[in-house]
Amino acid sequence: MSDAKRSEIIDGLKSSLPVVLSSMPFGMLFGALAVKNGFTPFEAVFMSGTLYAGASQMVGLELFGTKTAPWLIVLSIFAVNFRHVLYSAVVGRLFRPWGSVRMALAFFLLVDPQFAETERRREHDIPVTWRWYLCMALPIYVMWIIDTWIGAAFGAMIGDPRTFGLDFVLPVYFLVMLMGFRKRRSFIPVVLVSGVVAVVAEQTVGAPWHVSIGALAGIAVAMAMPINPEDDNPSGETPR
């Protein structure tokens, strides 16, 4: 094996390590909560292996618990994952030289940290090769599935979800995620309107409709905000 190939493999494995470690508690938490929400361990592992998008898997769990209509669950997961559209628009063309099969697989593995690292390499003119990409992506994917399985086995042993505060971890998790978006345009108006409308809708129309009604109200506010001609960054993030 040439030195270049070896260093691509080592680079990839090195990039995967912090992601593997930091996603471990979330994978196990997902597995445990899934079982508490009526999933079988197989269904939990199947979801991790096919959806492979932590935050949206948690959203899915929350909605399964409330007897939400199936199409609404799928739509909510789609909405939470919509950010990936931007990722693949940005780095997708780097995959083109690898051929369509590898490209299709690369898109499947394009989770947030994988995108961040790929984009970082592109910015610094470091080649993005299939070998590097797979060496980073595969350990993250395999460990996510194993973590879920461990969590599911553990969750099956816990009787009352209030033990260890498991009934309250999802709101905390969602809040941390929500605050991650605080630099986006119209963040405060969107949050206020979605929050108030969701609470009112829950009291009147009832769950699970408060999710879609509240979310649509927030999105409508964002669309109605006046457009300032000089702000011209398509991602909507505040420039750093």
Next chain:
Amino acid sequence: MSDIFWITVAAAIATYITRAGGYLVLSRFQRIPRRVDRALNAVPAAVLTTLIAPSVLKGDWREALVLVLVALATLRLPGTAVFMGGWALIVALRSLGP
């Protein structure tokens, strides 16, 4: 197969579409219309807020306090640390008494 299984299959397909779709669709456009871009940008914050909002009212002062502290802590600290801290705090507060 159960409902959970089939919903997962559909959600997995939807997720894959978001991961491949940006390259297949958006890269053909010069730019996305502004209002559409605004709407897409607001989706995660709007959806997440609706998932959190009811639990603010459902719990007692402990849950409310933890959520306020968590929101403030994210302004300074990394997300994972805040999440773990918030989780530890609710367990500690609940163990204190009724």
